[in-house]
Amino acid sequence: MKTRYKMTLAYDGHLFHGFQSQPHQRTIQKTIEAALIKMTKGEMVPIEGSGRTDAGVHAYDQVIHFDYPGNKIAAERMIYALNSMMPLDIIFKKCEIVDPSFHVRYSAKGKWYRYRMSLDRFVDPFKRFYTGHYPYPIDVEKIKIAAQDLVGTHDFTSFAASGGQIKNKVRTMYYTDVNFDQEANELIFDFICSGFLYNMVRILVGTLLEIGNGKRLVNDIPRIIKAKDRNQVRETAQANGLYLYHVFYEDIPIKYRQDSK
C-alpha cells in the first residue's frame, strides 16, 4: 500500500547541479531521494518534480510528488521528518496527501518564473548568487511594452535552447510583467506560462534586455516569434537570477490572465 505525497519546497540553487539526478553531482533529486531511502530503511522512493531547474537556478515554490510505501504518515509528520534530514539549502514548506491520479507535471496548469537582474555597476557581494548582473543603460518602459508582445498562444521555438526533446513548442503566455525595484536597483521579470521550454526564461530576459538597451527595436518580439528560429536571438541571462516562483494546479487566477483581455 502506497500513499502519494505532494510537497512544496524552496531551495537555494547555487550549490546544486540542478534538480535532476546526475552521477557524481549534488542535485535536489538525489538529496531528497537519499532522505526518503533512510525513512524506508532501504527502499528506493523515486520523486517526480514539476520541472527540472538547471544548475544555479533557485525555487521559491517547486513541487514534487512521490509514492511512499508502508504505513501512511501524517502530512505534518512527513514535512517535519524530511526537513530534519535536509541540508540547509532545501526546505519543505507544505505537504499534502493526494489522490494517485494527481501528477506533479501532468496536473500543472501553468508555472510562474521570476528573474531578478541587478543593475548595479559592480556585483553586490550579497547578490552574487541570487541575481543576474546587467551594468548597462536600460529603458524599463521599452522592456515593459515589449514583454506584452509575448502574451498569448504562440510557437516559442525562437526562444527555446536547442537540446530539448519536446517537439510541440506552442505555449500560452498568460502574464508578463517587468518592474524596477528602486531600493534594490533591480529589474524584476515575471512570466506565467502554460509551460516553459528549455532555457526559455533566460533567453526571454536576454532578448528583452537587448530591447531595453536599444540593440533591438521595441517591436521586435512579434517578428522573432514568427520566425520560429533560434538564431534570431543571442543572449541567455545567467542562471543565478532565475527562480521557479510558483506552480499552478488550480486555474490561473483571472488577474494573471492578460491573454484573455
Next chain:
Amino acid sequence: MKTRYKMTLAYDGHLFHGFQSQPHQRTIQKTIEAALIKMTKGEMVPIEGSGRTDAGVHAYDQVIHFDYPGNKIAAERMIYALNSMMPLDIIFKKCEIVDPSFHVRYSAKGKWYRYRMSLDRFVDPFKRFYTGHYPYPIDVEKIKIAAQDLVGTHDFTSFAASGGQIKNKVRTMYYTDVNFDQEANELIFDFICSGFLYNMVRILVGTLLEIGNGKRLVNDIPRIIKAKDRNQVRETAQANGLYLYHVFYEDIPIKYRQDSK
C-alpha cells in the same frame, strides 16, 4: 612619497575566516593586500581596518586605510583597479585620498552594528548565511524596552567575551533599536556605540532574546551591567546575522544620540 587612501567596502563574510590575516585562511585583509602587492609589483602595502570582524560576519560599510607608495593614483582609478581584482564577495564602494593624520581606527567616532535574526520555524535556504535563527516565541516589546537600558556610558565588561586584550571596557552606547520586519519575519537589532568589545553585539543580542523569550526579567540589563561579570550572561548569537553597518568619522548625528536625551 606615499598617499593615504581611505576606502569603504562591503563584504559577504560567509566564505571568509574574518577580517584579520591568519595563516592558511582566506581573510579580507589577505585578499586586499594580495591585490595591492600586484599593483605595486611586489611592495607590501599593509592595510588597517576600522575593526576586525569575525569569521562569518558581514560588512555593509567597513572602512580601511593604507599608504600607497609611488605615484599618486586618482581615487576613482584606485576604486576601479581594486574592484577589478577583488573576488565577488568583496566590493569597494567609495575611495578618498586623505591626510596622513587620518586613522581608520583612531579617527572613528562610533560604529553601527546591525543584527538580523530570522524567526522562521525552519531556516530559510536563502537566509542561512545572512541571518541568525531563533524559532522560539518572542515578545518584541519587551526587547525594545530592555534595549533602551543599554543606552548611555557604561562599563560593558559583562557583555565582552574573555580573550580581548582591552582593559578599559567603558563605552558610550548612543543608540539602540529593535524592529520586527513582518514581511521578512525577522528581528532587526541596531546598536550605535563609541566602540564595541569582543563579541559584544552577539552577546547583547543573545541576552535581549532571553528577555524576549521570558527567561530573564525585562529590567535585567541594569543589573547585568552593574555586575561587571561575564558569567552573568550566557547566549552568544550566531556570527552570520551580524553586519558592520557603518563607521562614523563625523559626529554621531543628533537623531542617533538617544544618550543625550
